[in-house]
Amino acid sequence: MRLILASASPRRVDLLARIGVVPDEVLPADIDESVPKGELPRDHALRLASEKAEAVATQRPDALVLAADTVVAVGRRILPKVDDEAMLRTCMRLLSGRRHTVLTGVALAAPGQPLRTRLVETMIAMKPLSSEEIDYYASHGEWRGKAGGYALQGYGEVYVRHIAGSYSNVVGLPLAETRNLLKAAGYAIA
Ligand SMILES: Cc1cn([C@H]2C[C@H](O)[C@@H](COP(=O)(O)OP(=O)(O)OP(=O)(O)O)O2)c(=O)[nH]c1=O
Numbered sequence: 001m002r003l004i005l006a007s008a009s010p011r012r013v014d015l016l017a018r019i020g021v022v023p024d025e026v027l028p029a030d031i032d033e034s035v036p037k038g039e040l041p042r043d044h045a046l047r048l049a050s051e052k053a054e055a056v057a058t059q060r061p062d063a064l065v066l067a068a069d070t071v072v073a074v075g076r077r078i079l080p081k082v083d084d085e086a087m088l089r090t091c092m093r094l095l096s097g098r099r100h101t102v103l104t105g106v107a108l109a110a111p112g113q114p115l116r117t118r119l120v121e122t123m124i125a126m127k128p129l130s131s132e133e134i135d136y137y138a139s140h141g142e143w144r145g146k147a148g149g150y151a152l153q154g155y156g157e158v159y160v161r162h163i164a165g166s167y168s169n170v171v172g173l174p175l176a177e178t179r180n181l182l183k184a185a186g187y188a189i190a
Pocket of ligand 1: 006007008009011028029068069070071072081102145146147148150151152153156170171172
């Protein structure tokens with residue numbers, strides 16, 4: 001069956017390639033990603049992943065549709081997807097010397113079957129960040145469009161002291177759980 005990746009993230013295409021999966025089509029979902037007041041991080045990640053998959057499934061009803069949503073949370077607080085320097089500095093100061101959680105919701109729509117979802121959490125501890133480090137990272141630019149304002153797969157890893165759980169989950173798609181979802185839906189995958 002055809003597989004559609006409902007995502008604009010090039011990282012998700014690369015992660016899928018690592019498990020031998022090449023989507024037949026990449027079709028990003030256009031949905032409202034704002035965070036309603038009081039919504040918990042895990043509920044938010046699962047809801048958005050589900051909405052992305054369902055939105056694209058209505059356009060491609062005969063295909064498998066895979067979608068995901070990654071959020072960075074400090075306790076119950078969801079950090080924004082960072083797209084300006086002021087926001088970046090606020091996030092870095094918040095993450096400095098603390099633990100946070102990265103959560104990815106994954107959803108797979110299959111024709112005639114109930115939507116399958118998974119929620120994966122990874123814990124990350126960051127070292128205390130100096131103002132020089134925050135200045136440097138602000139000039140780096142790789143944080144644009146990233147949840148919480150850093151890229152573990154890029155320079156951002158130098159600020160990480162400890163990580164517990166799935167690495168690919170942080171970058172945007174947990175590989176083990178995604179493979180399980182695809183297998184459960186009957187997709188031919190090793
Ligand atoms: C924490 C972290 C996030 N990210 C990225 C993964 C996601 O692409 C992004 C979170 O935004 P998402 O909304 O999950 O994804 P997206 O907007 O890139 O793509 P789409 O909604 O179309 O699927 O942050 C990293 O690349 N590295 C990291 O270390």
